[in-house]
Amino acid sequence: GEDVEQSLFLSVREGDSSVINCTYTDSSSTYLYWYKQEPGAGLQLLTYIFSNMDMKQDQRLTVLLNKKDKHLSLRIADTQTGDSAIYFCAEDNYGQNFVFGPGTRLSVLP
Amino acid sequence: DVKVTQSSRYLVKRTGEKVFLECVQDMDHENMFWYRQDPGLGLRLIYFSYDVKMKEKGDIPEGYSVSREKKERFSLILESASTNQTSMYLCASSLEQGAESPLHFGNGTRLTVT
Numbered sequence: 001g002e003d004v005e006q007s008l009f010l011s012v013r014e015g016d017s018s019v020i021n022c023t024y025t026d027s028s029s030t031y032l033y034w035y036k037q038e039p040g041a042g043l044q045l046l047t048y049i050f051s052n053m054d055m056k057q058d059q060r061l062t063v064l065l066n067k068k069d070k071h072l073s074l075r076i077a078d079t080q081t082g083d084s085a086i087y088f089c090a091e092d093n094y095g096q097n098f099v100f101g102p103g104t105r106l107s108v109l110p
Numbered sequence: 111d112v113k114v115t116q117s118s119r120y121l122v123k124r125t126g127e128k129v130f131l132e133c134v135q136d137m138d139h140e141n142m143f144w145y146r147q148d149p150g151l152g153l154r155l156i157y158f159s160y161d162v163k164m165k166e167k168g169d170i171p172e173g174y175s176v177s178r179e180k181k182e183r184f185s186l187i188l189e190s191a192s193t194n195q196t197s198m199y200l201c202a203s204s205l206e207q208g209a210e211s212p213l214h215f216g217n218g219t220r221l222t223v224t
Contacts, residue, residue, distance in 0.1 A: 033212055042114075042200050042215035050210075088153075095141065095204055095211030100153045 002026040004101035006089055011107045018076040020104045022089030025070065029091040032065060034074045037086045037103070046074075046087075076106075084108045112137045114216035116201050122222045129188040131219050133201030140206040142184035143213065144168075144176065147198040159184055160207060191223045 004024045012018045024032070030051050035043040049056045049063045049072075056063045062075040076083055089101040117132035135142065143158040145168075155168030157176040165176050173195060177185045184203075188195055198220050202213040 031210065031212070035215075040119075040218070040220070042116075042218045043202075043213075045212050045214060048212055090213075092211075095207045095209055098143075098155075098213060102152045 002091070002097070002099045004089055004091060004099050006087075006101040006104045008102060009105050009107070011109060012079050013109050014079060014081060016079055018074075018079045018083065018106055018108075020074045020076075020087050020089075020106065022072040022074075022101055023070055024072065024089070024091050024099070024101075026091060026093070026099065027070070028093050030094050031092055032063075032072050033088075033090040033092075034061075034063065034072075035088040035090060035100075037088065039085075043088060079106075079108050081108050081110065112139070112203070112214040114201055114203050114214050116199075116216040116219050118219050119217060120220050120222075122224065123188075123191050124224055125192060127188075127191050127223075129191050129221065129223075131186040131188075131199055131201075131221070133184045133186070133203075133216055134182050135184075135203040135214070136182065137203070137205075137214075138181065139203040139214075140181075141204040141211070142178065143202040143204075144174075144184065144186045145200045145202065146170070147200055147218075153200070156186065191221075193223050195221065196223045197221060 033048040034046045060077045086103040144156040159178045201216040204211040
């Protein structure tokens with residue numbers, strides 16, 4: 001079946017850029033998503049990209065999609081301590097069959 | 111903004127009790143979902159619904175049932191709670207199938223079964 005993979009941990013220094021990577025297997029994915037989860041809370045939709053795009057920018061967030069390699073990344077510019085959270089990559093097929101990665105725990109060091 | 115509200119943030123129940131987890135969304139979404147989240151196992155889909163009075167089993171439906179009598183409300187029922195159902199439960203909704211339709215999540219209910 002479909003699979004989404006992410007590295008489990010990432011540490012960065014405050015003010016640096018963070019890059020969280022994700023790979024997926026489903027070539028029929030239509031949308032790819034990034035969610036953020038803070039401790040004890042639900043998943044917050046951060047941003048998403050349609051599969052025929054290769055980049056989307058939203059303030060400090062930049063999403064890059066390499067459809068050929070099935071690789072998605074989330075870049076957070078000027079990372080702050082408030083960005084410390086778990087980040088989930090996910091993909092779907094026109095609103096069906098959502099598949100989530102295991103999440104990357106981002107730690108921001110002062 | 112879409113709001114998905116789960117009725118309880120924390121719940122403690124005894125083994126064998128019948129447990130109801132309630133979820134309400136305010137954006138007239140067609141689709142609603144229940145997931146559980148456990149360390150090392152990620153998010154696992156329990157049940158989902160694409161319409162009122164309609165339900166479909168997800169990946170781990172055993173020990174659970176659901177009810178969707180109204181479009182905005184989707185309830186998860188643990189018929190006889192067991193300790194292995196201690197978990198974080200997340201409700202989500204999305205607009206409809208066949209469209210640009212991201213999932214919007216509630217804040218979660220952390221259930222402990224003793």
